[in-house]
Amino acid sequence: MYFWNREAECMxxxxxxxxxxxxxxxxxxxxxxxxxxxxxxxxxxxxxxxxIRGVADLSKIPFTTKDDxxxxxxxxxxxxxxxQVVRVHASSGTTGKSTVVGYTRNDIAVWAExxxxxxxxxxxxKGDVVQNAYGYGLFTGGLGxxxxxEKIGASVIPISGGNTKRQIQVMQDFGSTVLCCTPSYAVLLxxxxxxxxxxxxxxxxxxxxxxxxxxxESMRRQxxxxxxxxxxxxxxxxxxxxxxxxxxxMEKAGMHINEDHFIAEIxxxxxxxxxxxxxxxxxxxxxxxxxxxxxxxxxxxxxxYLEPEPCKCGRTFVRMHRVMGRTDDMxxxxxxxxxxxxxxxxxxxxxxxxxxxxxxxxxxKGALDTxxxxxxxxxxxxxxxxxxxxxxxxxxxSELQSTLGISVKVKLVEPKTIARSEGKAKRVVDRRDLYNxx
Amino acid sequence: MGVKQLSVFLENKSGRLADVTxxxxxxxxxxxxxxxxxTIDYGLLRLIVNDPERARAALAEAGFTVALTEVxxxxxxxxxxxxxxxxxxxxxxxxxxxxxxxxxGRSGEHAIVIFRIERADEAVQIxxxxxVRILTGEELQSL
Ligand SMILES: [Zn+2]
Numbered sequence: 323m324y325f326w327n328r329e330a331e332c333m334x335x336x337x338x339x340x341x342x343x344x345x346x347x348x349x350x351x352x353x354x355x356x357x358x359x360x361x362x363x364x365x366x367x368x369x370x371x372x373x374i375r376g377v378a379d380l381s382k383i384p385f386t387t388k389d390d391x392x393x394x395x396x397x398x399x400x401x402x403x404x405x406q407v408v409r410v411h412a413s414s415g416t417t418g419k420s421t422v423v424g425y426t427r428n429d430i431a432v433w434a435e436x437x438x439x440x441x442x443x444x445x446x447x448k449g450d451v452v453q454n455a456y457g458y459g460l461f462t463g464g465l466g467x468x469x470x471x472e473k474i475g476a477s478v479i480p481i482s483g484g485n486t487k488r489q490i491q492v493m494q495d496f497g498s499t500v501l502c503c504t505p506s507y508a509v510l511l512x513x514x515x516x517x518x519x520x521x522x523x524x525x526x527x528x529x530x531x532x533x534x535x536x537x538x539e540s541m542r543r544q545x546x547x548x549x550x551x552x553x554x555x556x557x558x559x560x561x562x563x564x565x566x567x568x569x570x571x572m573e574k575a576g577m578h579i580n581e582d583h584f585i586a587e588i589x590x591x592x593x594x595x596x597x598x599x600x601x602x603x604x605x606x607x608x609x610x611x612x613x614x615x616x617x618x619x620x621x622x623x624x625x626x627y628l629e630p631e632p633c634k635c636g637r638t639f640v641r642m643h644r645v646m647g648r649t650d651d652m653x654x655x656x657x658x659x660x661x662x663x664x665x666x667x668x669x670x671x672x673x674x675x676x677x678x679x680x681x682x683x684x685x686x687k688g689a690l691d692t693x694x695x696x697x698x699x700x701x702x703x704x705x706x707x708x709x710x711x712x713x714x715x716x717x718x719x720s721e722l723q724s725t726l727g728i729s730v731k732v733k734l735v736e737p738k739t740i741a742r743s744e745g746k747a748k749r750v751v752d753r754r755d756l757y758n759x760x
Numbered sequence: 761m762g763v764k765q766l767s768v769f770l771e772n773k774s775g776r777l778a779d780v781t782x783x784x785x786x787x788x789x790x791x792x793x794x795x796x797x798x799t800i801d802y803g804l805l806r807l808i809v810n811d812p813e814r815a816r817a818a819l820a821e822a823g824f825t826v827a828l829t830e831v832x833x834x835x836x837x838x839x840x841x842x843x844x845x846x847x848x849x850x851x852x853x854x855x856x857x858x859x860x861x862x863x864x865g866r867s868g869e870h871a872i873v874i875f876r877i878e879r880a881d882e883a884v885q886i887x888x889x890x891x892v893r894i895l896t897g898e899e900l901q902s903l
Binding site for chain 2: 711738
């Protein structure tokens with residue numbers, strides 16, 4: 323078994339409990355005193371920070387949601403003045419406004435530590451060459467993995483996403499031993515290598531840390547076989563910190579949550595009630611050490627369960643099962659969050675289109691996710707020339723692309739193609755079957 | 761001076777063309793000419809019928825999206841070079857032909873070709889000056 327920080331990761335449970343109680347009290351006070359949104363939520367129900375004396379009192383605290391981020395866009399959830407914020411990241415939100423997150427210098431150091439644990443759990447050491455194909459930019463994936471690998475002392479190739487043939491070339495020439503990217507990109511890399519006549523199994527590549535989108539056990543087998551590596555699942559979301567929230571060890575039996583920095587709860591998404599250990603429900607996080615953006619009971623909308631049994635690896639941190647679904651209609655396509663409501667608002671703004679649409683997400687074997695938007699034609703779109711229909715398709719596609727940030731194929735379909743049942747149309751067909759595969 | 765053409769949006773799936781012709785037959789509409797322009801995913805079926813307004817209503821009723829456009833029905837001498845002559849006249853004036861297709865019926869010794877031409881009014885004037893006959897909707901229906 324590999325460890326980056328065995329002392330922390332295998333901390334005795336009594337010690338961990340005491341640490342978490344102390345850190346939670348501190349975080350609650352910090353959030354209450356510095357973020358008006360938290361103060362208001364507490365005051366509304368007559369809750370005082372001193373009522374929270376430890377993790378046992380956690381369920382008294384009201385939930386935080388993505389709406390809170392939207393209402394406090396861009397920096398209203400920050401608990402420190404901007405002169406202490408050294409980094410800002412963002413992810414897309416439901417209504418065009420993105421979710422903005424900030425980090426102090428210390429937050430960045432914590433994040434690097436957590437990503438070092440993540441990469442270390444797969445055996446990454448300073449002797450490794452890390453090909454980091456997560457996107458660099460506002461997305462947390464690229465810089466998150468980068469700082470973790472650098473902290474370990476590995477040689478980082480900040481290649482970012484895209485340019486797949488060059489990725490294979492670099493993998494060969496630089497002798498990459500560790501790969502960081504989305505699972506679907508790992509599949510694409512395998513297929514591209516095969517087309518180029520390169521057998522990745524004969525290259526030094528040994529392990530991959532795959533996350534930022536849901537995937538399945540069958541994809542894991544496919545990736546491990548085609549690349550000749552161990553493929554480990556990693557989990558994170560920018561609101562909590564980014565990648566590094568939880569990570570798999572070599573047992574590949576669920577992701578250990580960094581419990582000395584985050585508290586995870588599973589709740590009933592309907593009632594908000596905390597569910598007993600082992601129940602499936604919505605994952606909720608509270609941060610324990612974040613300075614710039616403390617989070618109290620943040621609802622992730624991800625459905626999963628916590629594995630109550632200890633892991634064979636010796637880590638005491640609880641494990642979460644891979645994400646099994648969402649409580650909202652968010653789609654993750656090529657690592658990008660897409661909400662059907664964003665697509666609807668674009669169609670509403672284009673004069674000739676009516677908001678009758680179907681979103682079809684697919685993942686062909688060995689290729690990246692495709693996002694198709696089927697739009698029903700209206701008499702205003704149809705003319706006697708194919709060219710004008712094609713122009714309309716391109717217009718819709720480019721409007722969608724500029725809103726969503728990923729390429730979209732638009733397909734015009736006949737009216738009433740899109741099933742309308744009980745008044746509410748089915749808007750999304752996800753053929754990837756990400757949550758049910760085994 | 762144009763004649764009305766229906767354009768029907770059709771997805772490329774089997775049976776849709778038959779659905780159109782069935783809907784028209786049930787409404788007692790006679791198809792006089794048709795052409796299809798298509799892409800991988802869909803096609804446009806262009807139709808000249810004996811009663812465009814009623815045909816449009818029947819197709820809309822059957823769930824199709826239909827556009828009405830004006831096109832020209834031009835008499836073409838039914839002999840070698842007959843069509844080439846007309847195309848030459850338009851080319852000399854730099855008037856583009858968007859598309860064209862043949863009409864089923866004949867007008868005496870002439871074939872009839874349906875043209876979609878840019879700057880249609882100007883084209884009509886030029887063709888008439890050269891002695892080319894352009895049929896009206898009524899003339900076409902009476903054939
Ligand atoms: Zn483990």
